[in-house]
Amino acid sequence: DAGVIQSPRHEVTEMGQEVTLRCKPISGHDYLFWYRQTMMRGLELLIYFNNNVPIDDSGMPEDRFSAKMPNASFSTLKIQPSEPRDSAVYFCASTLAGVSDTQYFGPGTRLTVL
Amino acid sequence: GDSVTQMEGPVTLSEEAFLTINCTYTATGYPSLFWYVQYPGEGLQLLLKATKADDKGSNKGFEATYRKETTSFHLEKGSVQVSDSAVYFCALSPPGFQKLVFGTGTRLLVSP
Numbered sequence: 001d002a003g004v005i006q007s008p009r010h011e012v013t014e015m016g017q018e019v020t021l022r023c024k025p026i027s028g029h030d031y032l033f034w035y036r037q038t039m040m041r042g043l044e045l046l047i048y049f050n051n052n053v054p055i056d057d058s059g060m061p062e063d064r065f066s067a068k069m070p071n072a073s074f075s076t077l078k079i080q081p082s083e084p085r086d087s088a089v090y091f092c093a094s095t096l097a098g099v100s101d102t103q104y105f106g107p108g109t110r111l112t113v114l
Numbered sequence: 115g116d117s118v119t120q121m122e123g124p125v126t127l128s129e130e131a132f133l134t135i136n137c138t139y140t141a142t143g144y145p146s147l148f149w150y151v152q153y154p155g156e157g158l159q160l161l162l163k164a165t166k167a168d169d170k171g172s173n174k175g176f177e178a179t180y181r182k183e184t185t186s187f188h189l190e191k192g193s194v195q196v197s198d199s200a201v202y203f204c205a206l207s208p209p210g211f212q213k214l215v216f217g218t219g220t221r222l223l224v225s226p
Binding site for chain 2: 004031033042043045048050055056091093102103105106107108
C-alpha cells in the first residue's frame with residue numbers, strides 16, 4: 001500500500017487567499033484525522049471522520065477552516081481566507097478501527113501564509 | 115482535561131548510550147498510551163503502545179511500561195544509534211474517545 005497520501009507537500013500563499021489541502025487515506029481505513037503541528041502549540045487534532053462523517057470538529061480553530069470527506073478515499077481541509085498564523089504543517093492520518101489502533105500519518109503539507 | 119507532559123529536549127547522546135525520555139499523563143480512567151516517532155521531513159510513525167496498566171510496549175529495541183500508580187510511560191532504549199535521531203511524541207487515547215492527545219515532543223540527537 002502507498003500509505004496516506006497528502007498534497008501538496010508544500011504550499012506558499014498570500015494572506016487572504018483560499019488554501020485547499022488534500023488527503024487520500026489508506027484503502028479500507030474508516031477513520032480519518034486532520035492534525036496541525038506548530039512550534040508553539042505542538043500537534044493538535046483539528047477534526048476526524050468515521051465512515052466519511054465528521055465526528056468531532058471541536059479542534060477546528062475557527063470558521064475559516066472547513067473539512068470535507070466526500071468519499072472513503074478523499075478528504076480536503078480548506079482555509080478561507082488564510083492568515084499568517086495558519087502557517088504550520090498539516091497532517092492527515094487514517095486508521096482502521098479507531099484511535100486505540102495504529103494511526104498512519106501522511107508526510108504532511110507545510111503551509112506558509114505570507 | 116486529559117494531558118501529556120514530556121521532558122524538554124533536545125536530548126543529546128553519544129552512540130550506544132542509554133536513553134530515557136520521561137512521559138507522564140493526566141487522564142480519567144485507563145487511557146491507551148503510545149509513543150510515536152517523527153523523522154525529519156516525515157509524518158509520525160507508531161513506535162509502540164500499551165493499552166492497560168503494567169503492559170510493556172516494545173519495538174526496535176525501545177520499551178515503555180504503562181505505570182498506573184505513577185501515571186507514567188517512560189521510553190527507554192539500552193543502546194541508541196545515530197539513526198534514532200528524531201522527535202519522539204508520547205500520546206494518550208482517553209477511554210471511549212476517538213482522539214489522540216499528544217505531548218509536545220522530545221528531540222533526540224545521537225552523535226557518532
